[in-house]
Amino acid sequence: MFAWLNTRRDRNRNARKLYGSIVTQARQPAFYAAWGVPDTPQGRFEMVVLHVGLAMQRLSQAGPAGHRLAQVLTETFVTDMDDCMREMSFSDLAVPKEIKRSAAALFDRHTAYGAALASPGEGRLTAALAEQMAYLHQQGDWDAAPLAAYARCAASALAAMQDAQVLAGSMDWPDLPRT
Numbered sequence: 001m002f003a004w005l006n007t008r009r010d011r012n013r014n015a016r017k018l019y020g021s022i023v024t025q026a027r028q029p030a031f032y033a034a035w036g037v038p039d040t041p042q043g044r045f046e047m048v049v050l051h052v053g054l055a056m057q058r059l060s061q062a063g064p065a066g067h068r069l070a071q072v073l074t075e076t077f078v079t080d081m082d083d084c085m086r087e088m089s090f091s092d093l094a095v096p097k098e099i100k101r102s103a104a105a106l107f108d109r110h111t112a113y114g115a116a117l118a119s120p121g122e123g124r125l126t127a128a129l130a131e132q133m134a135y136l137h138q139q140g141d142w143d144a145a146p147l148a149a150y151a152r153c154a155a156s157a158l159a160a161m162q163d164a165q166v167l168a169g170s171m172d173w174p175d176l177p178r179t
Contacts, residue, residue, distance in 0.1 A: 014169030015072035019080065021171055022051040030176035035146045038136050041088070045102070046109075046133050050151060051173075052077050053110040057117070058158040058166055065167050078103055108132075117155050122148045150174065 026047035032039035037047060052073065059070040081102045085095050109132050116125040122145060129144040129151070136142075153174045161172060 011069055011072050014167065015069060015076045017169035018055060018069075018073055018171060019052075019076045021169075021173065022055055023048060023080075025173040026051050028176045030178070031147070034177055035150075036137075036142050037133070037147070040136075041084075043136055045105075046136065048077070049106050049109050050113065050129075050147075051154075052106060053113050054151065054154050054158060055171060056110055057114055057155065058161070058171070061159065062163040062166055066163070069167060069169075074103075074106070077106065113151065117152065122152065125151060150176070 026044065031037045031047050032043065037043045055073060056070045059066040059073065062069070078099060082095060082099055085098050090098060112128045112132060113125070116128040119125075126144045126148040129148050130142065133142070133144065157174050158166070158171055165171075
């Protein structure tokens with residue numbers, strides 16, 4: 001009779017577990033020390049968004065259950081952004097506007113990166129990453145190619161995973177070079 005409640009609770013738990021692995025991966029030092037992503041709140045945001053987008057892409061391949069988990073993952077992302085902004089002392093009036101911008105950025109990047117990953121080669125993905133993260137690099141001399149190669153590798157690794165593992169909130173992210 002209350003099976004739906006257990007299913008919902010499990011989905012929320014799996015989304016939190018998945019989001020935790022995303023944040024852990026997004027905080028890996030190689031992104032910042034070796035690949036030139038600024039170690040700032042904006043740079044970390046971009047790495048979280050990249051990984052949430054990769055996870056959403058994989059979940060979309062896991063059928064209706066994957067789509068539902070992707071929706072809960074997105075809600076988990078929005079809740080975390082809200083918490084982070086409040087911790088960083090954003091005003092109560094500014095938080096909803098910033099959350100709206102954060103959610104829009106997630107979906108814009110998810111669309112751009114998804115289309116770029118669907119095309120062969122690294123050129124389109126490198127260009128999409130460079131375009132989306134241009135505001136982080138004022139000089140315009142950032143090389144997005146290593147991050148593009150990583151994103152393609154991560155997408156391939158996630159695509160090779162079993163649906164049951166992904167739906168349980170477990171994703172195996174590729175190893176990064178040690179810094």
